[in-house]
Amino acid sequence: MSGHSIIQVRNLSKSFGKNLVLNEISTDFEKNKVVSIIGPSGGGKSTFLRCLNLLEIPTSGQIIFDGTDLCAKDVDINKQRQRIGMVFQHFNLFNNMNVMRNLTVAPVRILGMEKEEAEAKAIKLLKRLGLEDKASSYPSQLSGGQKQRIAIVRSLMMEPDVMLFDEPTSALDPEMIGEVLDVMKMLASAGMTMIIVTHEMRFAREVSNRILFLDGGRIDEDRPADEFFDSPRSPRLISFLDKVL
Amino acid sequence: MGFFAQIAAILERYTPFFMEGVKNTLIIAALSVVLGLIFGTLMAVMRMCRIKPLKWIAVAYIEFIRGTPLMVQLMFIFYGLPMIGITFPDVSWIPNFSRFMAGIVAMSMNSCAYIAEVIRSGIQAVDSGQMEAARSIGFRYRESMTLVILPQAVKNILPALGNEFVTVIKESSIVSVIGIADLMFRTNDVIAVTYRSLPCLAIAACIYFVMTFIGGRFIALLEKRMRHERA
Numbered sequence: 001m002s003g004h005s006i007i008q009v010r011n012l013s014k015s016f017g018k019n020l021v022l023n024e025i026s027t028d029f030e031k032n033k034v035v036s037i038i039g040p041s042g043g044g045k046s047t048f049l050r051c052l053n054l055l056e057i058p059t060s061g062q063i064i065f066d067g068t069d070l071c072a073k074d075v076d077i078n079k080q081r082q083r084i085g086m087v088f089q090h091f092n093l094f095n096n097m098n099v100m101r102n103l104t105v106a107p108v109r110i111l112g113m114e115k116e117e118a119e120a121k122a123i124k125l126l127k128r129l130g131l132e133d134k135a136s137s138y139p140s141q142l143s144g145g146q147k148q149r150i151a152i153v154r155s156l157m158m159e160p161d162v163m164l165f166d167e168p169t170s171a172l173d174p175e176m177i178g179e180v181l182d183v184m185k186m187l188a189s190a191g192m193t194m195i196i197v198t199h200e201m202r203f204a205r206e207v208s209n210r211i212l213f214l215d216g217g218r219i220d221e222d223r224p225a226d227e228f229f230d231s232p233r234s235p236r237l238i239s240f241l242d243k244v245l
Numbered sequence: 246m247g248f249f250a251q252i253a254a255i256l257e258r259y260t261p262f263f264m265e266g267v268k269n270t271l272i273i274a275a276l277s278v279v280l281g282l283i284f285g286t287l288m289a290v291m292r293m294c295r296i297k298p299l300k301w302i303a304v305a306y307i308e309f310i311r312g313t314p315l316m317v318q319l320m321f322i323f324y325g326l327p328m329i330g331i332t333f334p335d336v337s338w339i340p341n342f343s344r345f346m347a348g349i350v351a352m353s354m355n356s357c358a359y360i361a362e363v364i365r366s367g368i369q370a371v372d373s374g375q376m377e378a379a380r381s382i383g384f385r386y387r388e389s390m391t392l393v394i395l396p397q398a399v400k401n402i403l404p405a406l407g408n409e410f411v412t413v414i415k416e417s418s419i420v421s422v423i424g425i426a427d428l429m430f431r432t433n434d435v436i437a438v439t440y441r442s443l444p445c446l447a448i449a450a451c452i453y454f455v456m457t458f459i460g461g462r463f464i465a466l467l468e469k470r471m472r473h474e475r476a
């Protein structure tokens with residue numbers, strides 16, 4: 001195994017009542033690598049991702065983030081979450097705050113950054129995405145693509161060690177998908193560690209080092225991106241790819 | 246004498262009477278809503294908290310109050326409590342203080358249950374993604390609540406709270422049955438001396454309507470202001 005793994009998943013299971021959604025999953029995520037997760041609807045992709053920062057509490061198993069078992073009793077999960085960015089399908093910008101406050105509230109309140117410093121940093125990032133004129137807008141005044149890019153910036157403001165994306169383009173109009181994917185490509189080439197649940201196959205192939213096929217609560221295939229698409233082994237993956245490509 | 250002439254004649258003599266009733270009605274309604282808001286907030290917090298017994302107490306209270314008539318609750322407080330030795334003290338310089346207390350306690354205990362539900366549903370109406378985003382970035386539950394959820398919930402809660410105030414103004418007419426000199430009580434007084442129930446009731450209805458209408462307009466204005474504040 002090359003490089004150092006930032007997240008190790010060990011025998012992760014998650015049930016909702018009697019419904020076993022994740023079944024003894026084990027895998028590693030390495031620093032500075034991009035891993036995409038694809039699979040059929042209801043296969044447990046979101047649940048898996050949400051377990052990684054404990055938005056869902058695993059039923060059993062371990063999530064070891066940078067050497068810390070997140071499920072351990074004495075771990076302050078809030079501290080760990082500061083280092084794990086998350087981008088949602090429905091953006092989830094704070095609706096009661098304008099863009100600038102969305103970006104600065106966490107660094108100021110949680111990291112104790114000076115307000116001026118946080119704002120300067122926010123402006124710098126907004127400029128890079130050509131969104132600096134939106135600083136005083138409220139989320140309701142933005143397009144979906146703008147909201148999602150701001151949401152990405154909000155995560156970046158915390159300088160996370162890893163970023164989780166749950167179908168970041170699924171709620172977007174087709175013409176806005178590109179602008180969000182471009183930002184993600186930029187992050188990937190800057191070396192950000194990313195775990196991405198997506199239905200954008202071409203994007204996944206282009207940007208990922210590795211792709212996981214999650215189906216029925218298990219990782220059914222786990223291969224480098226090109227092999228994953230060119231020579232899939234699992235019969236279920238083959239039929240899944242047949243349907244979506 | 247025609248109907249309107251009767252009304253005019255009654256108003257001419259008894260306006261101060263009605264006004265005293267209005268004053269008492271407004272005092273009772275305002276105090277009930279304020280107390281109801283304070284305890285309703287507490288009740289809502291209990292209702293949503295993770296400590297199971299507290300939650301059950303709140304659920305039981307809210308369901309019980311909402312499922313029984315205000316009249317019964319009022320009677321219970323006014324006649325029932327003294328029987329088990331709980332009395333409201335008399336205060337010499339406020340006439341009828343103990344009656345007033347019983348009325349306000351009953352009204353605010355009632356209002357508290359409704360307001361608790363208003364607050365709870367206002368909070369739950371905030372998209373769950375807001376809490377998830379706040380938690381995932383590293384905010385604690387409490388910070389997420391105060392920074393993100395509550396400011397959005399207030400916008401849902403205020404209009405419903407206004408409606409509750411309007412409801413309380415109307416429902417408070419019931420306290421006249423325990424002898425509190427509210428608008429309804431005074432109306433009955435005037436009927437008793439003039440023997441003209443219809444004009445008196447018409448006057449009372451108009452006054453109640455004006456109070457609730459002004460209340461309603463005021464709330465609508467507040468709502469509009471809030472909507473403009475943040476697009």
Ligand SMILES: Nc1ncnc2c1ncn2[C@@H]1O[C@H](COP(=O)(O)OP(=O)(O)OP(=O)(O)O)[C@@H](O)[C@H]1O
Nearest residue numbers: 016019021039040041042043044045046047048167
């Ligand atoms: N909070 C929950 N309570 C109960 N069941 C849940 C909950 N969240 C997810 N599930 C169930 O878990 C299973 C997996 O859901 P999940 O959202 O992880 O799938 P997914 O792979 O992300 O699907 P999609 O592509 O549609 O987003 C589904 O059967 C779903 O009904």
Ligand SMILES: [Mg+2]
Nearest residue numbers: 045046047167
């Ligand atoms: Mg999903």
